[in-house]
Amino acid sequence: MGSRTLALGHQLFMLLLLLPRLFVNPVGARQCFWPGPSPEDAGCLSWRVMVEANNARGWRTVPSQCVGYVTGYMTRGQYLRDLAGVMEHASAYVDEVAADADGLDAWVFDVDDTCLSNLFYYEAKQFGAYDPLAFKDWASKRSCPAILPVLQLFTTLMDKGFTVFLLSGRDEESLGSCTAENLEAEGFSGYERLMMRTPEYRGQSSSLFKSAMRQQLVDAGYRIRGNVGDQWSDLQGDCVGDRVFKIPNPMYFVP
Amino acid sequence: MGSRTLALGHQLFMLLLLLPRLFVNPVGARQCFWPGPSPEDAGCLSWRVMVEANNARGWRTVPSQCVGYVTGYMTRGQYLRDLAGVMEHASAYVDEVAADADGLDAWVFDVDDTCLSNLFYYEAKQFGAYDPLAFKDWASKRSCPAILPVLQLFTTLMDKGFTVFLLSGRDEESLGSCTAENLEAEGFSGYERLMMRTPEYRGQSSSLFKSAMRQQLVDAGYRIRGNVGDQWSDLQGDCVGDRVFKIPNPMYFVP
Known part of the structure; x- marks a missing residue:
């Protein structure tokens, strides 16, 4: 990969990383107002993986x-x-x-x-x-x-x-x-x-x-x-x- | 739930649990010969969750x-x-x-x-x-x-x-x-x-x-x-x- 391509890729990558921070509420993702990265599952797959990886702890009920x-x-x-x-x-x-x-x-x-x-x-x-x-x-x-x-x-x-x-x-x-x-x-x-x-x-x-x-x-x-x-x-x-x-x-x- | 309903549910549940054992190869799920529980992702979601939960260890490359x-x-x-x-x-x-x-x-x-x-x-x-x-x-x-x-x-x-x-x-x-x-x-x-x-x-x-x-x-x-x-x-x-x-x-x- 040439350095210009790399630099462009870099910018795109940072933009991609920024997007969900700006537009997506990771759990209540239905509230997001940017259609691109909206998940169909309201963030529930992310939540389930967090449970399995022990990142989500102490929850009293399923969201x-x-x-x-x-x-x-x-x-x-x-x-x-x-x-x-x-x-x-x-x-x-x-x-x-x-x-x-x-x-x-x-x-x-x-x-x-x-x-x-x-x-x-x-x-x-x-x-x-x-x-x-x-x-x-x-x-x-x-x-x-x-x-x-x-x-x-x-x-x-x-x-x-x-x-x-x-x-x-x-x-x-x-x-x-x-x-x-x-x-x-x-x-x-x-x-x-x-x-x-x-x-x-x-x-x-x-x-x-x-x-x-x-x-x-x-x-x-x-x-x-x-x-x-x-x-x-x-x-x-x-x-x-x-x-x-x-x-x-x-x-x-x-x- | 009445006891008969429970018993029926019980049977169905056991059948459901049996099905994938009989018909699904959990990683190479495209090989399965029963259309019902076949995943669209060839078992890769299961694999990814196993990685995150530290169930899959010591793998040298992505399958x-x-x-x-x-x-x-x-x-x-x-x-x-x-x-x-x-x-x-x-x-x-x-x-x-x-x-x-x-x-x-x-x-x-x-x-x-x-x-x-x-x-x-x-x-x-x-x-x-x-x-x-x-x-x-x-x-x-x-x-x-x-x-x-x-x-x-x-x-x-x-x-x-x-x-x-x-x-x-x-x-x-x-x-x-x-x-x-x-x-x-x-x-x-x-x-x-x-x-x-x-x-x-x-x-x-x-x-x-x-x-x-x-x-x-x-x-x-x-x-x-x-x-x-x-x-x-x-x-x-x-x-x-x-x-x-x-x-x-x-x-x-x-x-």
Whole structure:
């Protein structure tokens, strides 16, 4: 590229970079008054990617202009394609690691929207703010379907001799038995232990609680080879494991 | 929802989850033989989100079927919208934190494709494998344009009294002066220090090198309040800072 062409390209590039700053409100992009860079999705794709990259944190509900977008994302194929992609990467990683005969090579899975889907629940309430009583009612029904690509990874890991722990922020006292039954009915069998929130961790953030639980595993000699969750709070903190896999979830945020 | 409706929904949901496993190859989705869930983008949106969420790691080039997609993403608006969204979140965070008068409240910015854009370079070579000589030639031209939304964040932070460090994996000996000149010409002025790779860190991963540099800052008393980079290797490791912001980059991967 000649230097004049480069200089012209440079100017154009800077103009392109300026345009959206001047004319686009990145979330409420329907408000923009310049037709060029207006997205068709009201900025909801940008928002979803920010959620997955952990740039968007602490949000209490899906932005109102994105409720329809998130419904479409979850139910019309893209969620399943994204999920399949993540599981392909997990499978490729599993192919590279072997489980030692000592039984201490472990994987950790989150439960809600990692092993079991709450899509019906959240879609019915239009992804509104967290409602602990309504969620408890839903979870008590034991009707959360398995997320099958995750079940397949779980099964592969069991077959390969890994020790699998399920780690859930659900309250053990009130939801322990129904969660275990739901998991069993959906095919999640043979895992080492379902670790749930005991009274002493009530009110603590998921990140703190899960770090403490993983620390217990490591203290017991386990080597956490992989960690699968739909929230960054499953995948950050202490003893996160050699490799983490972020399952897509634009429905809610857990700190 | 009645229990029969729920059961029916359950079956449908499981079927939906099964379909893409049976019929879609998540990356090379053009090979699928079931028309329903076939994506128009050959799985490249899924791939891009996996890059941003750090699920796809260690890739040497953009997948061949995604070169056109990445070009379109970078040049037709979505990259700029995504970037604007991340900067909005960074600005909201900056509004919440104050810089102490002791000058020790710091931010760290990566350089390549965080402060300065290499889009022209990578697009011209169709996002091919890393070529250190060609990249050195490109960088020596001092022609990388500023990424203006990041420059705006940089300027805001300087105005608010934060101490800003630029941390680049570029080789200091060969590219130190031209990098500093390029930054200056593009408006990145007044930062505390441009920290580049010295001979002792040659051959080390960016993650290790940058962790060591940030550790030096923390040892010198700085409190890293924010950290901005386009690679997860900028944002993970030691002393990453109170909050990290991932700038989109589906062009290349740095370990």
